[in-house]
Structures are given as structure tokens and as C-alpha cells.
Amino acid sequence: MSEKVLIIGGRGRIGSSVAKDLANFTDAKITITGRDPAAANNPMPAPGVQYLALNLTDHEAVRNAIKGCKVVVHCAGPFQYRDANVLKTCIDEGVNYVDVSDSRGFTSRALELKETAKKADITAVINTGIFPGISNSMVRQGVEKLDEAERIHLSYVVGSSGGAGLTVMRTTFLGLQNPFDVLENGNWKQVKPYTGRETIEFPAPYGKTGVYWFDMPEAFTLPDTFPQAKTVITKFGTAPDLYNHLTWFVANLWPQSWVKNSAVVEFLSHVSYNMTKVTDTMVGTGVAVRSEVNGIKDGKPTTFCSTVVHNSAAVATGIGTGAIAELILKGKLQKPGVWPQEQALATDLFEHLMASRQMPVQEQWL
Structure with missing residues (x-):
């Protein structure tokens, strides 16, 4: 059976780009979320992607959506406005986590959960994207x-x-x-x-x-x-x-x-x-x-x-985040705890992922 991936905020442009990348490089069963129930009638980012109306203030609905997933990808910014509830729920439910956070305050709150995530044996990689x-x-x-x-x-x-x-x-x-x-x-x-x-x-x-x-x-x-x-x-x-x-x-x-x-x-x-x-x-x-x-x-x-x-x-962000989620899905990135990307991803894996996405990094000694 295909592994389940939940992309919170997946109806937005960043989340949609993540969904497209995962659809291209995995056979995961992808569900994207948004606040508007009517958005289910709009075209999906890729074939087979499903839609779920979800409000992050409804903690019980968030928990039910996360249960049974292999990876949750949090794309619902701005992260200056977000608490760490989605990450906490993933830890409680034993679900791996990736986000596109770019906020100093949110990053600090997420890193405070490092030991809790380790004990739960879940890998959480924050600050992914471009x-x-x-x-x-x-x-x-x-x-x-x-x-x-x-x-x-x-x-x-x-x-x-x-x-x-x-x-x-x-x-x-x-x-x-x-x-x-x-x-x-x-x-x-x-x-x-x-x-x-x-x-x-x-x-x-x-x-x-x-x-x-x-x-x-x-x-x-x-x-x-x-x-x-x-x-x-x-x-x-x-x-x-x-x-x-x-x-x-x-x-x-x-x-x-x-x-x-x-x-x-x-x-x-x-x-x-x-x-x-x-x-x-x-x-x-x-x-x-x-x-x-x-x-x-x-x-x-x-x-x-x-x-x-x-x-x-937007596409580059989807590539960066989708690549991390792909590694976790395939068991190639297993590091229990909460980590910024540079602490979680080995350079050889990074270089392989960039080559697979035809997004080469140009190098020069000065």
C-alpha cells in the first residue's frame, strides 16, 4: 500500500508545488488541506491528489487528519502566526514531520521539542524549501x-x-x-x-x-x-x-x-x-x-x-521540501528529533537530490 502524506496548507502555491514534487518522485497517497470546503471542486496539483477541508484551530480535526500518515508537511504560513501544535500532534501520533517555516520564533518553539521527538522516534525536519x-x-x-x-x-x-x-x-x-x-x-x-x-x-x-x-x-x-x-x-x-x-x-x-x-x-x-x-x-x-x-x-x-x-x-521551494519528504518516505532519512535542514541532511544526499531535480548547484573557488 502507498504511504500517506498530508500537506497542511497544500492548496496554496507552495503547498501545491510540494504536492507536485512528491507526485513526481513517489507513489505516496497525497492529501492536501485548505480552509475552504469548496476548494475540493478546484483542479488538484497532480493526478490522484485528494483534498480535505481543515482549519488548524480545530485541534481534534487536525489530530484525526494526521493519524495514520507517514509524513506531514506543514506549509500553512505565515509561520510568525503559528504555534507548534501540528508538530506536537505529529509527535503524539508517531508521524514524521517536515515544514517550510521561515520564522525565528517558530523555529525556536519547534527546536524545544527535539528531545520529545527523539523519544517518540519521529524525524522532524524544519526550515526546508529554498x-x-x-x-x-x-x-x-x-x-x-x-x-x-x-x-x-x-x-x-x-x-x-x-x-x-x-x-x-x-x-x-x-x-x-x-x-x-x-x-x-x-x-x-x-x-x-x-x-x-x-x-x-x-x-x-x-x-x-x-x-x-x-x-x-x-x-x-x-x-x-x-x-x-x-x-x-x-x-x-x-x-x-x-x-x-x-x-x-x-x-x-x-x-x-x-x-x-x-x-x-x-x-x-x-x-x-x-x-x-x-x-x-x-x-x-x-x-x-x-x-x-x-x-x-x-x-x-x-x-x-x-x-x-x-x-x-514557489517551484524551487516545492522541490526543496518535497525532496526531504521523499527521503523520509523511502527510509533514507531517519534521524529522530527536530532538526534544521543543515543538521539533518548529509551533503551526498543533498547533491543527489538536486541532480535528480535537474537543479544543479554551481561551485567555484574564489
Whole structure:
């Protein structure tokens, strides 16, 4: 019999992309969820995918949906708004778990359940997708190329909407609300979101693009994973560059009471989404990630740089998350506990998965 996979939030663009990837690479019986019962009448992401109307506030219904599954994939963001109830329920029911979380607070709450998950013998991999996710594994790959890693610099750029819908817009504006801690030269310091612009050379079609400090869970999971690194930088930007300047304006010149107002966040998300309907046709909806790890190799200072690019950020996220779920389904990734991707996924498996998805990581020594 086929193993059962439940994709919570699978009706959205990210969840649908995960469903498509799993349908392509496994024979799992896939159920996607959404809040609207009428969505059952809409086309499914892939043949054989079933739909279940589910509200995450109904804990008993969530528990019943999770029972009997091999893997649950949590795609119902923004994760700034989510508690860890889905993960807790998976642990209670002995079901493996994967998510696309990108929130510092949610990541911390999930990691608090590590020992409980170990005792339940379930594997939970958080922060999967493209960034975080594939980006984390790119860093691990770079660290392992060196004898000693000293500095990690991760940069991301997304074209227009990224093809990912309103949820990603909300996530971006929620990420502007609070300063956050980063590791620099061995010391933790606080930075403001969307400051510290740098110009980074990404693969085509992006080229030189501005990126800014942005609060990602990698900013604290990577220092934990690779304690020899004294600096970890995570910066994000968008194309066209006009969006960077508009976002900088909101983050740095608007009153904090506005930036933290939920109605304002919702307004900005809808305005931005409508703007991207135009720019999507101009610059595309792709994504690029650049990982640069500085350190020592054979007694000499050196830098290992890797890049990956895809023409759809939503599809790339589906690939990154679907690949992890595939490994768990097939018994190739068994590590009881709760782990960010770079702690769960070995580099040889990562490289195999990227090759199988025809999404090669370009490598370069600088």
C-alpha cells in the first residue's frame, strides 16, 4: 500500500508545488488541506491528489487528519502566526514531520521539542524549501569543503512575487517589525531589518543585485551547527530594485506603530501583490541563492562559493521540501528529533537530490 502524506496548507502555491514534487518522485497517497470546503471542486496539483477541508484551530480535526500518515508537511504560513501544535500532534501520533517555516520564533518553539521527538522516534525536519532549506545545505556543502570555516555569507534574491502569492508578501512585511540578533566576528549584535545594503553578483538573469539584512532562522541555526564560524550573514533582496527601495522606506522611515499594525501589513501585502502582477511579466518569478564560505584549506585562506537559480521561487521551494519528504518516505532519512535542514541532511544526499531535480548547484573557488 502507498504511504500517506498530508500537506497542511497544500492548496496554496507552495503547498501545491510540494504536492507536485512528491507526485513526481513517489507513489505516496497525497492529501492536501485548505480552509475552504469548496476548494475540493478546484483542479488538484497532480493526478490522484485528494483534498480535505481543515482549519488548524480545530485541534481534534487536525489530530484525526494526521493519524495514520507517514509524513506531514506543514506549509500553512505565515509561520510568525503559528504555534507548534501540528508538530506536537505529529509527535503524539508517531508521524514524521517536515515544514517550510521561515520564522525565528517558530523555529525556536519547534527546536524545544527535539528531545520529545527523539523519544517518540519521529524525524522532524524544519526550515526546508529554498531559503531556508536548500540554502542551508549549500552552506554545509561549503563548510565541508574547507578544513576550517570562519565566515558564512548567504544572499537571496527573488524576482517580483516569486510566484508564491500573498502569504510570502505577508511574511516579508512581518519580517520588518523587529530588530534581530546576528553573529559577527564572534559577537552577537542586533541589527535592523532591511539595512546594510550590499551589492551581490548573482547568476543570470539577476546579476548585480542589492541585498539587505533580513531575519531568517539560518542566522542562528547555522552558528549552532557550525560553531567554528565567527560570522554568519543572511541578506535578502528583490528584483526589480524598486521594491528594495520601497521596502527600505517602510522598514526605516515609517513609524514602528504602523509597521507593527496588522491592518497595515495586510494593506501593504495586497498592494505589493497587485504591483507584482505587472512586474512578474517583466522580471519573472524566479529565485537565486548565493552561499559564500570563507576559511582555511590546506593551511591557506580560501573561499568556496556556490549558487543555484530557478525560474520559480514557489517551484524551487516545492522541490526543496518535497525532496526531504521523499527521503523520509523511502527510509533514507531517519534521524529522530527536530532538526534544521543543515543538521539533518548529509551533503551526498543533498547533491543527489538536486541532480535528480535537474537543479544543479554551481561551485567555484574564489
